[in-house]
Each structure stands twice: as C-alpha cells, then as structure tokens.
Amino acid sequence: MSSVTQIAPTPVAPVAPRGRGRRRRTRQLGWNLLGLLVLAVMVFPVYWMVATAFKPGQQILSYTPHWVPTNPTLSNFRDAIHQPFFWNAVKNSLIVVSAVVALSVVLAFLASLALAKFHFYGRKAFIVLILGVQMVPLAALIIPLYILMSRLGQIDKLTGVIAMYLTFVLPFTVWTMRGFLLGIPKELEEAAMVDGATRFGAFVRVLLPLVGPGLVATSIFAFIQAWNEFIIAYVFLHTPAKQTLMVWLASFTTLRGTDWGPLMAGATLCALPVVVFFLLVQRRIAFGLTAGAVRG
Amino acid sequence: MKARFLVAAVLAAMLAVAATTASGGTSRTQADKIVVWLQNDAQNGWPEAVALANSNFKAQHPGVTVDVQYQSWGNHLQKLDAGLAGGDAPDVIELGNSEMTKYMAAGAFKTLTQSAFPNNKTWLQGLKSSCQYNGKLYGVPYYAGAxxxxxxxxxxxxxxxxxxxxxxxxxxxxxxxxxxxxxxxxxxxxxxxxxxxxxxxxxxxxxxxxxxxxxxxxxxxxxxxxxxxxxxxxxxxxxxxxxxxxxxxxxxxxxxxxxxxxxxxxxxxxxxxxxxxxxxxxxxxxxxxxxxxxxxxxxxxxxxxxxxxFLGGSDLAVPVTTKNQALAVDWIKAFTSTAAESEIAKAGNIANTTKLLAFNASNPKLAPFARAAKSSWFVxxxxxxxxxxxxxxxxxxxxxxxxxxxxxxxxxxxxxxxxxxxxxxxx
Amino acid sequence: MASVAESEFPLASRRRRRFTRQRIGRVLAPYALLAPAATAIGVILGYPLYLLVKMSFEKYGLFELIRHKGRWIGTANYAHILHDGEFWRVLARTVVFTAVTVTLTMVLGTAMALLLLQVSRWLRVAITTGLVLVWSVPVIVAVDIWRWMVDYEFGVANWTLTKLHIGNFIRHDWFANPWTGFGVITALIVWGAIPFITITVYAGLAQVPQELLEAAAIDGAKPWAVFREVTLPLLMPIFVILTSLSIIWDFQVFQQIWVMLDFRPTSDYYTMAIYAFHQSFQISEYGLGAAIAVVMVLFMFGATLVYLRQMLRTGEVQ
The missing domain is CATH 3.40.190.10 (Periplasmic binding protein-like II)
Structure with a gap:
C-alpha cells in the first residue's frame, strides 16, 4: 500500500507488454477485436437512445427494429423542447448544478485540508461520519428532510435543493480531495519555501496547481450527482417553473403510457451537457479519481 | 494577512451555507394565490375545462391567481404526504377515488358542505360515496371513466x-x-x-x-x-x-x-x-x-x-393544511360547473353528474362507455x-x-x- | 505575523514549537477549516437523522404525520420487523443481489481496465470516450433506455436474441420470472457502474511502476502471475475502496428497480430500500420505514467494516 502512496502524482501512460513480430501483431489484433466488441456492447444502449430519438413514432413502435433511423426526423426533439417548462428546467438545472459544484469544491477543499494536514481531536469521528452519511437510504429520509426544510422555509426553493445536494455530495468530495492533499510530496512544499516564496505564496503556487486535478474530479462528481438527482427535486419543488430537467423528463410518462420518441429525445438533450463537461475535462478525471482513491 | 485570507475564506463559505439553508422563510400561502394539484390527464386531455374554471374563478376573485400544478399518478401521494408533514400541501388536490378513504380517515381533508356545489343532487352515486366517510363529505366528485x-x-x-x-x-x-x-x-x-x-x-x-x-x-x-x-x-x-x-x-x-x-x-x-x-x-x-x-x-x-x-374516477379535496378554504371551495365549484364538466365529458369521460349522461349517449363513440357506466363495482x-x-x-x-x-x-x-x-x- | 495558514505546513510549524498564538492557531485551524462542511452536513442531515431515529421508536402513521406528532412505542417497530419473515427474505435477497452486482461490477470493470492496456491507442481513446458516454447517462434515463430495450412487445433485445437463434424470445417476458428480471436489473446496474470502476482502475494501473512489471516478467512470471503478485497488491487499496463504495451504493438500490417495474414492483422484487419506501409511503407506517432504514445503516456499517478500519488506520499513519 505504502509503495503506491509514494508514487508521485504523475500519470504514466501504460505501456503494452512487448512482444515480437507477427505473433505480437496477431495478438494485438485479437485484443483489438475484443475491445471493439466490448465497445459495441457498452455503447449500444446509448446509441439506441439517440437512434430512437431520431425516429418517427411509427418506426419506434415496430415489431421489427429499425437499426438506423431511415427517415430521420427532428419532430421528437421539437416535441420535447415544446413540452411546457423545458427552458425553465434547463435554467434551474444549470443554477443548481453550478451552485452545488462551486460550493462543494470550496467546502470540500477546506475540510480536506483539515483532514490531510492536521491531527486533531474528533478527526476519526468525522471520517466515520462522512462514510456513514452515505449509508442512509434517501427514501427513508424524505419526510424528516421535508419537515426540516419547511421549518426553514425552503420548500419550493432552489436554495433548499442546493443545500440538500451539497450535503449529499460533500462526503465523497471531501474524501477525494483529502487523497490529493495527502499525495502532494512535502518536499515540493519545502522546495517552494526554500526558494524564498512566502508560505502563502507556496500555498498558491505549489499546492493549488497540484490540487487542480482533485478539484476537477470533485467537481465532476458533484456535477453528475446534482444533474441527475430526481427524488429530492420532485418532492421539494412544486411549481413547474421551478423544476429541474430530471423532473421535466418524468413528465413524458403518463397514464397514456410512455411517449418513447420525445422521451428519448429529451433524455439525449439531458445527457448532452454532461458529455460535453466530461469531454472537456476527461484527461483529468481518471487521474483525479485514483489519486483520491489510492490514498483512501 | 494570510491568516486573514483563510479566515475570510472560511467565513465566506460559512455564510454561503447559512444563506442557502436559512434564507427566505416567507410563507407560500398568501391570499393572492391558490395552488391546485391536478393529475396530468387534465393537462393532456381536457385543458379547456381547466382554462374555463380558471377564467370563471378569476372573474369572481380578480386579485387571486390560480397555480395549477400537474402531477403524475406514479408518485403524487408521496408528494402529498410530504406536504402534509410539512404543513404546506396544496389548497385543492385531485385524488383517485380509491385513494380517498385512507386520507379521509386520517383527517387529511377539510369537511365540505354538499349543498354549496353545482349539481350536488345529481352526482354519480359511485363517486359521491367515495367522497364520504362516517357520514361527512370530504371531497367533490370530479369525473369517472368506464x-x-x-x-x-x-x-x-x-x-x-x-x-x-x-x-x-x-x-x-x-x-x-x-x-x-x-x-x-x-x-x-x-x-x-x-x-x-x-x-x-x-x-x-x-x-x-x-x-x-x-x-x-x-x-x-x-x-x-x-x-x-x-x-x-x-x-x-x-x-x-x-x-x-x-x-x-x-x-x-x-x-x-x-x-x-x-x-x-x-x-x-x-x-x-x-x-x-x-x-x-x-x-x-x-x-x-x-x-x-x-x-x-x-x-x-x-x-x-x-x-x-370498475367505476374509476377522481375526486377533488381540500387538504387541512390550507389557509384559503373559501377560495379553494370556489375554485372547485368553478371546475365542477356544468360547463366545465361538459368539456371533461367531451374528452371521453363520464361527467360527475347524471345530468350529463345523455351528453355521452348521443355520441356514438362514447355511447358504449356510457352504457357500461350504468353497471359498476367499487373497491x-x-x-x-x-x-x-x-x-x-x-x-x-x-x-x-x-x-x-x-x-x-x-x-x-x-x-x-x-x-x-x-x-x-x-x- | 502568527498565522493560521502557516500551520498547514507541518514541517514549518514543527521547526518552532513554542507556546504562542501559533500553537493556538494550530489547534483551532483544523476546526475552522472543517466548520463549513461540518455545519452543512450537521444542519441539513443532523436534524433529519435525529427525526428518523426518533420516528423509528414511534407509531408514526398518516394520522400522526398530519398532526406532526408521533406516539412513543419503544422498540415495537424493531420487534415487528425482526419478527417479520418478509424482512428477512428482503434482507437475504438484497445481500445476494449486492454480492452478485458488486462482484460483477468489480470483475468486469477491472477486466476492461486490463483490456485497455492491451488494445491499440486509437481504440483505447474510443473505448474511454464510450465509457464516458455511458457514465454521462442519468440513471433515470438509463432505466428508461433499458426498459425500452427489453420491452415485451417492441423491445430490440427479444428480437435480436431470436434472430441470433438463441431461442424464441418473441414476446419474452423478462420480468415474469424474478431471476431473469433481476438479471436485467443487474445488467443495467453493472453497465452503469463499469465506467467509474474501469476508469479508476485503469488510472491506478497507469501508476504501477513499469520496472516492477518488467522485473517480474524477466524473472519468468506469466502475465496472470504478474497481475496477481505485483499489480493486485499495489492496487489493493483502490479495490477495497471501490468495493466498499459499490456495496454502499448497490445495497441501497432503488431507482433502477422502482422505475423499471413501473413504480409498482411486485414483492418478489423488493430490496431493502424499496421495502423501506413501501412501508413508509405506501403503507404509511413511517415509523416502521424509519426502523428499517436504521437497521440498513447498521448492516452496512458491518459490511464495510474492513474499509472503515483501513480508513482509520491510514488516518493514524498520516
């Protein structure tokens, strides 16, 4: 364990085991074929969602599946966007997500600093607390949470939802950040100070850039959690104009069955921002999560 | 200086938390607005009836806005329970007729006076009985389906x-x-x-x-x-x-x-x-x-x-948490008026009053359902x-x-x- | 200028240990840093958790809910669930389900991470992007996609299996039999969880020093032996954490089953979270639901004891 902990946080690109000549090439081909198969299986459900979104209603409900939308149509997307309150939902989701990401990153950074760089009384208790908090089933907490939120006057308010999401993502984010701070070699901090930097300067110039990937990993986690949550948003936000995208998405399932075309179009639209966010920071994710995990 | 930076950062973060948790606090229930929860069937099936009720209600109470919020059958009771627990359930709520008794028995709804509502003498018997518990009326029949x-x-x-x-x-x-x-x-x-x-x-x-x-x-x-x-x-x-x-x-x-x-x-x-x-x-x-x-x-x-x-259908009720009972009752009156119920019947349902059964019988696409409605059972x-x-x-x-x-x-x-x-x- | 900030650098403060404001700052600083997060968790979760535990000792039905006041009945709720055969069946089902799902997630996720090491670079980028795509699909959406794929009348799964001559799956009802029904649900959850596991493990593999692997290979160790003797021990901390988190997440599975079965799963599909929800919202016995939730938390604490101990131990070391 300790040997991993010692590794400097620089991801080394894994090198494929070396083989020789043709044997190696055939083997590579075999692995690639397997890789393609796995890729196809993993991505198929996502493909099916997007393909369904582009199909006209008659093609969707069909006894013989149409693998490719032969007459692609945007009508499902039009229907989805014209469903009442779409733009409100987009706006609300963006507000909630950015607030949760910003707040959780700041709070998690401060808390993890305490956990990683200090010894203090109650430290273990806090660590057990942040793990234990994740174990409480949300379904059972709804009524108690609602009672609290209504006493605080936070029902039907985005601020209330933001506060709740924040507490649900904090345990994980604090933990991930702590791993990062532990991973920063003390020598680097010292070196910075030897160079004559002030302590605060060392903090900003050395610590912050190193923690960067951790901040990214943390914000992704917070982003996904806040973007995808449904039950809290559904129960605590009453006014349709205040609801988030996930609640809006649920409105496609009515007594008249599920309207698959617009639902899949709406789902595609909802997944899009996450994909974009992901791809923007993708290179950082992998490393971020491990550094946090290795030092858990 | 560095100390101040950190302290300031901590303080700012704490303030942010305090702000998110404790801001606001104004009560939603003001006399200038009532909140109505209808199932989304109305949204898709008979929006005209809702619009009609709202405009009639507005004419009666010009200063009051009606906020109709549509719910889905899968989990609307979960939301109602939370609202009852927090003391801020809506002013008017639609419930399936087989969902009524549990809530009436627990005292979730205000008692209503039957004579105040339109067509109360000719309500469909099956729906009416789903609105009564221990001889008191807690709901108003809305519509039925056969x-x-x-x-x-x-x-x-x-x-x-x-x-x-x-x-x-x-x-x-x-x-x-x-x-x-x-x-x-x-x-x-x-x-x-x-x-x-x-x-x-x-x-x-x-x-x-x-x-x-x-x-x-x-x-x-x-x-x-x-x-x-x-x-x-x-x-x-x-x-x-x-x-x-x-x-x-x-x-x-x-x-x-x-x-x-x-x-x-x-x-x-x-x-x-x-x-x-x-x-x-x-x-x-x-x-x-x-x-x-x-x-x-x-x-x-x-x-x-x-x-x-099965005489499936819906009733309208007024949760005990409301502070606007009179307004809630007036809105229900507007929504169950003969004109609004006619719109509901047009959408393929059975209206809440026997007076409108003839309305369906004259339409060949609705007549078989109107005939079926004459013989029914209930849970x-x-x-x-x-x-x-x-x-x-x-x-x-x-x-x-x-x-x-x-x-x-x-x-x-x-x-x-x-x-x-x-x-x-x-x- | 005594500062709170400087105490973040233990090395610096170790140099001069004096009884000064620095020391006081050093004692108070961690609490100040922790305060915002702790306050948020304490305020938003502390009081509801207290209510939840209190509720678990009360008769708390719809009647009590409306009057905002439960009636103290001691441990009757706990006695009731522990004597209820249904509770033990649900618990056993949830444990088996969690074990299967977590094992599959970990094994397949790790296998894919190892596969990533073997494929060509372009394919590695493609697969990573694919994993990111899967990861970015919201749970609710994922359930809808899978529900749509295994649809009884129009599902693509039945059609494909039939065309592949695996059997006649036209109008095959996956949920008629809870075993195949849970099979679909497990597939959905594992599919959704693999990206997180694969990407994390892959990044971990990337940090295994090449020299160690090469040295082992030169010593004549087979690839599997290298993996078992070198890679696995190094990645153990990651595995312990990922497994523990997966246990916590999968033990509480709710949304996937709930939405997949149209908000009305039959009792063969009850897991602990659904059972707690059912007792709370559907039967309106909120006290019983709270007691089930408390038992669930205790059970999970037991199940993740290894992780907890490791966490506390590393806490001591550093």
Missing amino acids: RAVIYRKDQYKGAGITSTPKSLAQFMADGKKLMKKYGKDSGYSAIYFPGKYWYAAMSFVYDFGGQIAVRKGGSWKGTLNSPQALAGLNQVARIAKTLTRASRTTDEANPQQALVFAKGKVGSFIGNGWEWPYALDEKLGDPALAPVVGAYPMPSHTPGKIMPG PTSPNWANVENANVLQNMLVSIFTGRASVKAAANSASSQITRILNTGA
Missing part, C-alpha cells in the same frame, strides 16, 4: 362473427374463432389482457357475484376465494391461457394497450373512452383503422346483461384499502395466475388472507 371492449370490426367479420357478443360465453366463443382465424401469428391476441390489469380482471369476480372483501360485524374478510369469486377468476385464467398473448407481468399502460392494438395484432381490448381515439392517433397509432374500430360494453355471464365495470371502502392496492396484492395474485406459478385457488387463498390482514390492521 371501460368497454374496443374491437376490430373487420377481424370479427373475417372470423365469421356477425354480431357483438351478448353473453360472456359468446364472448369466449368469439375469441376462439378469432384465435383460429388469426392466431397462427404468434403475436396475435383475440383480446389483449395484460397480467396486472386488475380493474378488468376484478370485473369478472363481481360479475359472478363475488367481491374482493366483505365487512362483517366491524371486521373485514377477504373473499376472493369464495366460489363466486373463483368462478370469475377462472374465466380470467381461461382468457390468459387461450385468448391473449399480452405480457403476463405488465399492466394496461405500459406498453399502452391502445397503441399495441393499433399495430394490428389485437382483436379487442378492454379500454377507456379516450383510448379509442388514441389508437387512431396520427403519430403513435394508426389513423387508417378509423373505419374498422368499434366498441361494445363487456357482456355479463348472464345473457343480455352487462358486466359491471371496499376501508381506510386501509389503499394499502392493499399499494402492496400490489391483486396484481401479485393475477401475475401468479397468468404465469401459472400458482393455481387459481391457491393464488386467491393467499390474496384473501393478505387482504383480511391488511384491511383489519389498526382497526
């Missing part, structure tokens, strides 16, 4: 069936003819009857004189294992075995049965008034079927009679009935029967004892 058999005229003719069946025996025989003619296609159903469609299945029980439960001397007893109920369930089992290839574990809504019907491999299904036009929907259904679709009331095992159907009126529904007792029983996991008798025995236990809990 089911009839929606069928393919061309397939019936093709199978040599010359007239719609007048008895259950004939219905079964016709089903056999349809299967013989079209059933080689392994996807064909003479009647589309999914396993969890308990409203339709229980109608067979009531037709043979059975009941789900009876009340004897203050306590309930599940009676699905009575000989009469078993006779009805055996008919359902026969349909499951010989006449349908619908899913044994889904209900009528998923996949939506009218849309499956529109695909052409279904001879008939038991549906609501709105499902007929829905099967012909331009985008999801098949408009070309329009000339060959018809409907007739499900026949009883007693020739010439109609099988009693046991126990505060615990909702728990039987929520524990899926009837669905579990039907799925066992449909999948052959248990015999009809064993499944009915187990369901009866569960129903007895649930209905008598806490009594």
Whole structure:
C-alpha cells in the first residue's frame, strides 16, 4: 500500500507488454477485436437512445427494429423542447448544478485540508461520519428532510435543493480531495519555501496547481450527482417553473403510457451537457479519481 | 494577512451555507394565490375545462391567481404526504377515488358542505360515496371513466362473427374463432389482457357475484376465494391461457394497450373512452383503422346483461393544511360547473353528474362507455384499502395466475388472507 | 505575523514549537477549516437523522404525520420487523443481489481496465470516450433506455436474441420470472457502474511502476502471475475502496428497480430500500420505514467494516 502512496502524482501512460513480430501483431489484433466488441456492447444502449430519438413514432413502435433511423426526423426533439417548462428546467438545472459544484469544491477543499494536514481531536469521528452519511437510504429520509426544510422555509426553493445536494455530495468530495492533499510530496512544499516564496505564496503556487486535478474530479462528481438527482427535486419543488430537467423528463410518462420518441429525445438533450463537461475535462478525471482513491 | 485570507475564506463559505439553508422563510400561502394539484390527464386531455374554471374563478376573485400544478399518478401521494408533514400541501388536490378513504380517515381533508356545489343532487352515486366517510363529505366528485371492449370490426367479420357478443360465453366463443382465424401469428391476441390489469380482471369476480372483501360485524374478510369469486377468476385464467398473448407481468399502460392494438395484432381490448381515439392517433397509432374500430360494453355471464365495470374516477379535496378554504371551495365549484364538466365529458369521460349522461349517449363513440357506466363495482371502502392496492396484492395474485406459478385457488387463498390482514390492521 | 495558514505546513510549524498564538492557531485551524462542511452536513442531515431515529421508536402513521406528532412505542417497530419473515427474505435477497452486482461490477470493470492496456491507442481513446458516454447517462434515463430495450412487445433485445437463434424470445417476458428480471436489473446496474470502476482502475494501473512489471516478467512470471503478485497488491487499496463504495451504493438500490417495474414492483422484487419506501409511503407506517432504514445503516456499517478500519488506520499513519 505504502509503495503506491509514494508514487508521485504523475500519470504514466501504460505501456503494452512487448512482444515480437507477427505473433505480437496477431495478438494485438485479437485484443483489438475484443475491445471493439466490448465497445459495441457498452455503447449500444446509448446509441439506441439517440437512434430512437431520431425516429418517427411509427418506426419506434415496430415489431421489427429499425437499426438506423431511415427517415430521420427532428419532430421528437421539437416535441420535447415544446413540452411546457423545458427552458425553465434547463435554467434551474444549470443554477443548481453550478451552485452545488462551486460550493462543494470550496467546502470540500477546506475540510480536506483539515483532514490531510492536521491531527486533531474528533478527526476519526468525522471520517466515520462522512462514510456513514452515505449509508442512509434517501427514501427513508424524505419526510424528516421535508419537515426540516419547511421549518426553514425552503420548500419550493432552489436554495433548499442546493443545500440538500451539497450535503449529499460533500462526503465523497471531501474524501477525494483529502487523497490529493495527502499525495502532494512535502518536499515540493519545502522546495517552494526554500526558494524564498512566502508560505502563502507556496500555498498558491505549489499546492493549488497540484490540487487542480482533485478539484476537477470533485467537481465532476458533484456535477453528475446534482444533474441527475430526481427524488429530492420532485418532492421539494412544486411549481413547474421551478423544476429541474430530471423532473421535466418524468413528465413524458403518463397514464397514456410512455411517449418513447420525445422521451428519448429529451433524455439525449439531458445527457448532452454532461458529455460535453466530461469531454472537456476527461484527461483529468481518471487521474483525479485514483489519486483520491489510492490514498483512501 | 494570510491568516486573514483563510479566515475570510472560511467565513465566506460559512455564510454561503447559512444563506442557502436559512434564507427566505416567507410563507407560500398568501391570499393572492391558490395552488391546485391536478393529475396530468387534465393537462393532456381536457385543458379547456381547466382554462374555463380558471377564467370563471378569476372573474369572481380578480386579485387571486390560480397555480395549477400537474402531477403524475406514479408518485403524487408521496408528494402529498410530504406536504402534509410539512404543513404546506396544496389548497385543492385531485385524488383517485380509491385513494380517498385512507386520507379521509386520517383527517387529511377539510369537511365540505354538499349543498354549496353545482349539481350536488345529481352526482354519480359511485363517486359521491367515495367522497364520504362516517357520514361527512370530504371531497367533490370530479369525473369517472368506464371501460368497454374496443374491437376490430373487420377481424370479427373475417372470423365469421356477425354480431357483438351478448353473453360472456359468446364472448369466449368469439375469441376462439378469432384465435383460429388469426392466431397462427404468434403475436396475435383475440383480446389483449395484460397480467396486472386488475380493474378488468376484478370485473369478472363481481360479475359472478363475488367481491374482493366483505365487512362483517366491524371486521373485514377477504373473499376472493369464495366460489363466486373463483368462478370469475377462472374465466380470467381461461382468457390468459387461450385468448391473449399480452405480457403476463405488465399492466394496461405500459406498453399502452391502445397503441399495441393499433399495430394490428389485437382483436379487442378492454379500454377507456379516450383510448379509442388514441389508437387512431396520427403519430403513435394508426389513423387508417378509423373505419374498422368499434366498441361494445363487456357482456355479463348472464345473457343480455352487462358486466359491471370498475367505476374509476377522481375526486377533488381540500387538504387541512390550507389557509384559503373559501377560495379553494370556489375554485372547485368553478371546475365542477356544468360547463366545465361538459368539456371533461367531451374528452371521453363520464361527467360527475347524471345530468350529463345523455351528453355521452348521443355520441356514438362514447355511447358504449356510457352504457357500461350504468353497471359498476367499487373497491371496499376501508381506510386501509389503499394499502392493499399499494402492496400490489391483486396484481401479485393475477401475475401468479397468468404465469401459472400458482393455481387459481391457491393464488386467491393467499390474496384473501393478505387482504383480511391488511384491511383489519389498526382497526 | 502568527498565522493560521502557516500551520498547514507541518514541517514549518514543527521547526518552532513554542507556546504562542501559533500553537493556538494550530489547534483551532483544523476546526475552522472543517466548520463549513461540518455545519452543512450537521444542519441539513443532523436534524433529519435525529427525526428518523426518533420516528423509528414511534407509531408514526398518516394520522400522526398530519398532526406532526408521533406516539412513543419503544422498540415495537424493531420487534415487528425482526419478527417479520418478509424482512428477512428482503434482507437475504438484497445481500445476494449486492454480492452478485458488486462482484460483477468489480470483475468486469477491472477486466476492461486490463483490456485497455492491451488494445491499440486509437481504440483505447474510443473505448474511454464510450465509457464516458455511458457514465454521462442519468440513471433515470438509463432505466428508461433499458426498459425500452427489453420491452415485451417492441423491445430490440427479444428480437435480436431470436434472430441470433438463441431461442424464441418473441414476446419474452423478462420480468415474469424474478431471476431473469433481476438479471436485467443487474445488467443495467453493472453497465452503469463499469465506467467509474474501469476508469479508476485503469488510472491506478497507469501508476504501477513499469520496472516492477518488467522485473517480474524477466524473472519468468506469466502475465496472470504478474497481475496477481505485483499489480493486485499495489492496487489493493483502490479495490477495497471501490468495493466498499459499490456495496454502499448497490445495497441501497432503488431507482433502477422502482422505475423499471413501473413504480409498482411486485414483492418478489423488493430490496431493502424499496421495502423501506413501501412501508413508509405506501403503507404509511413511517415509523416502521424509519426502523428499517436504521437497521440498513447498521448492516452496512458491518459490511464495510474492513474499509472503515483501513480508513482509520491510514488516518493514524498520516
């Protein structure tokens, strides 16, 4: 364990085991074929969602599946966007997500600093607390949470939802950040100070850039959690104009069955921002999560 | 300086938390606004009725806005419970008529004065009784739905069936003819009857004189294992075995049965008034079927009679948490006026008053459903009935029967004892 | 200038240990840093958790809910669930389900991470992008997609299996039999969880020093032996954490089953979270639901004891 902990946080690109000549090439081909198969299986459900979104209603409900939308149509997307309150939902989701990401990153950074760089009384208790908090089933907490939120006057308010999401993502984010701070070699901090930097300067110039990937990993986690949550948003936000995208998405399932075309179009639209966010920071994710995990 | 930076950062973060948790605090319930929760059926099916009610209400109370928030059946009670716990449930709420008793018994609704509402003397009896508990009125009937058999005229003719069946025996025989003619296609159903469609299945029980439960001397007893109920369930089992290839574990809504019907491999299904036009929907259904679709009331095992159907429907109630009872009542009045109810009936429903039954009878596409509405059954009126529904007792029983996991008798025995236990809990 | 900030650098403060404001700052600083997060968790979760535990000792039905006041009944709720055969069946089902799902997630996720090491670079980028796509699909959407794929009438799964001559799956009802039903649900959850596991493990593999692997290979160790003797021990901390988190997440599975079965799962599909929800919202016995939730938390604490101990131990070391 300790040997991993010692590794400097620089991801080394894994090198494929070396083989020789043709044997190696055939083997590579075999692995690639397997890789393609796995890729196809993993991505198929996502493909099916997007393909369904582009199909006209008659093609969707069909006894013989149409693998490719032969007459692609945007009508499902039009229907989805014209469903009442779409733009409100987009706006609300963006507000909630950015607030949760910003707040959780700041709070998690401060808390993890305490956990990683200090010894203090109650430290273990806090660590057990942040793990234990994740174990409480949300379904059972709804009524108690609602009672609290209504006493605080936070029902039907985005601020209330933001506060709740924040507490649900904090345990994980604090933990991930702590791993990062532990991973920063003390020598680097010292070196910075030897160079004559002030302590605060060392903090900003050395610590912050190193923690960067951790901040990214943390914000992704917070982003996904806040973007995808449904039950809290559904129960605590009453006014349709205040609801988030996930609640809006649920409105496609009515007594008249599920309207698959617009639902899949709406789902595609909802997944899009996450994909974009992901791809923007993708290179950082992998490393971020491990550094946090290795030092858990 | 550095210290100040950190302290400032900590303080700022704490303030942010404090702000998110403690800001606001103004109460939602102001006298200039009332909140109404309707199910999204109204949103899709009869928005005209809602608009009419709102404009009439506005004329009466110019300073008050009406905020209609649409809910879905899957989890609206979860939201109501939370609202009751927090003391901020809406001012008016729609509930399914079989959901009412539990909430009335727990004291969730304000009592209402019957004479204050339009058409209160001619309310549908079935709906009215779902609004009453211990002799007091807690709700106002909103609308009802009746089911009839929606069928393919061309397939019936093709199978040599010359007239719609007048008895259950004939219905079964016709089903056999349809299967013989079209059933080689392994996807064909003479009647589309999914396993969890308990409203339709229980109608067979009531037709043979059975009941789900009876009340004897203050306590309930599940009676699905009575000989009469078993006779009805055996008919359902026969349909499951010989006449349908619908899913044994889904209900009528998923996949939506009218849309499956529109695909052409279904001879008939038991549906609501709105499902007929829905099967012909331009985008999801098949408009070309329009000339060959018809409907007739499900026949009883007693020739010439109609099988009693489940009187499904909705009521409107005023939760105890409201501070605007008078406004809430006025809105309900506007929404259940004859004009608004006519709009609701137009959308393929049964209005809340017998005065409007003629309205449906004159429309050939609604008449079979209006006739079916005359003979109906309703769930046991126990505060615990909702728990039987929520524990899926009837669905579990039907799925066992449909999948052959248990015999009809064993499944009915187990369901009866569960129903007895649930209905008598806490009594 | 005594500062709170400087105490973040233990090395610096170790140099001069004096009884000054620095020391006081050093004692108070961690609490100040922790305060915002702790306050947020304490305020938003502390009081509801207290209510939840209190509720678990009360008769708290719809009647009590409306009056905002439960009636103290001691441990009756706990006695009730522990004597209820249904509770033990649900618990056993949830444990088996969690074990299967977590095992599959970990094994397949790790296998894919190892596969990533073997494929060509372009394919590695493609697969990573694919994993990111899968990861970005919201749970609710994922359930809808899978529900749509295994649809009884129009599902693509039944059609494909039939065309591949695996059997006649036309109008195959996956949920008629709870085993195949749970099979679909497990597939959905594993599919959704693999990206997180694969990407994390892959990044971990990337940090295994090449020299160690090469040295082992030169010593004549087979690839599997290298993996077992070198890679696995190094990645052990990651595995312990990922497994523990997966246990916590999968033990509480709710949404996937709930939505997949149209908000009305039959009792063969009850897991602990659904059972707690059912007792709370559907039967309106909020006290019982709370007691089930408390038992669930205790059970999970037991199940993740290994992780907890490791966490506390590393806490001591550093």
